Amino acid sequence: MDNVMVISLTKPIKFGEELIDKLTLREPVARDFRELSATKPFAMMLDLAATLSGVPVSVIDQLCAADTMAVCDKVGGFLPASQTTGAI
Numbered sequence: 001m002d003n004v005m006v007i008s009l010t011k012p013i014k015f016g017e018e019l020i021d022k023l024t025l026r027e028p029v030a031r032d033f034r035e036l037s038a039t040k041p042f043a044m045m046l047d048l049a050a051t052l053s054g055v056p057v058s059v060i061d062q063l064c065a066a067d068t069m070a071v072c073d074k075v076g077g078f079l080p081a082s083q084t085t086g087a088i
Helices: 041-053 065-078
Strands: 004-015 018-026
Touching (some): 004 065, 018 065, 041 065
C-alpha cells in the first residue's frame, strides 16, 4: 500500500472471534467518495473509515469517543485542505 495510516485503538473492538486493536486505513481513491453524503459530514468520515480500513460499519459504530475522534482525524488527513476564496 502506498499511503496508509494505522490507528491503535485505546479500546479494542470484539468482532466475532476477532479482537480488533488497530485500524489500517488505505489512501482513498475517487470511487470511495461516490456513495458518501456531504449532508452528514461526521457520518461521511466514519463511513469512509470503514471503507478504507475494510471493516464493517458495525465495527466503526462500536468505537469509543476517543477512538472515533482519532479515526476522523486520520481520515481527514487524507483529504486536501479546502480552497480559500477571495483575497488572502
